[in-house]
Amino acid sequence: MTSSGDEAIRAAAERAESTAGRNIPQLDDLPIQGDTANLREGPSLNDACLALLPLVGVWRGEGEISYPTIDGPFRFAQQLTISHDGRPFLCHEARSWLLDADGNVIRPAARETGWWRPQADDTIELLLTHSSGILELFYGKPTKQTAWELGTDAVVRSVSAKDVTAAKRLYGIVGNGDLGYVEERAMVGEPMTPHASALLHRVVG
Incomplete structure (x- = not known):
């Protein structure tokens, strides 16, 4: 009988056949x-980043976004790139796009x-700047x-941005090596409420 550890190693080797030779441009x-x-x-x-090592890579997948103040839920896809240059921090860049019921890009x-x-x-510390005019610490x-939980200590917004007051995120590597995350937000007068979740598959690294 093979152990779950053996299965995980085999699955990782299979994934690496298509991802190990790829990198960001x-x-x-x-x-x-x-x-x-x-x-x-x-x-x-950098040694300081070893606790974050499983996050490094390029990840793509799909998720769902909802909130009491929107008509959703809406389906979306995302690419998340987490990279480094050898210094004691990681670079985070996420791009998302809305999908219709058939998976076509809206x-x-x-x-x-x-x-x-x-x-x-x-x-x-996770510092994020959003294209919508929100800055979060x-x-x-x-x-x-292989799991990380974070909550905002400070939220700053531009005068044209939505009223966001707090957020929480939980990231985790799931059993098959994918990256999952869930996010809660307090905004536009609502208390902390589930807002987004996604499951992303490694495409680089």
């Missing part, structure tokens, strides 16, 4: 070392960019080796 005339989303290439991951949707900044006491910690 690089400009060959950049005078400094570029970012990498593939731990097999580029600079070594239009581009949310975009966010930011930084995962692990600290010596295992605290994680999350703090959190690993809940286990």
